[in-house]
Amino acid sequence: MSSIEQTISDLKSLEAAGEAALNAALSRLSPAERDAYWASVRRCYNAPYNDAPAKARAALWPREGGPQLRAG
Numbered sequence: 001m002s003s004i005e006q007t008i009s010d011l012k013s014l015e016a017a018g019e020a021a022l023n024a025a026l027s028r029l030s031p032a033e034r035d036a037y038w039a040s041v042r043r044c045y046n047a048p049y050n051d052a053p054a055k056a057r058a059a060l061w062p063r064e065g066g067p068q069l070r071a072g
Contacts, residue, residue: 026034 026037029037
């Protein structure tokens, strides 16, 4: 068996073990909770990897007529 075939075999066994572990962990949840879990996974994977564009922030006070500082 070549190293590539061995690697593919290892990946398949790791994939099966990971899926079995995930199914075991999710088996304690109700169907509604499992649906919520998978909905959150889909939401994370569908989210862009880049940071969201910054939203403009409203000023704490208007520039004109803002708080007046007094000397003294």
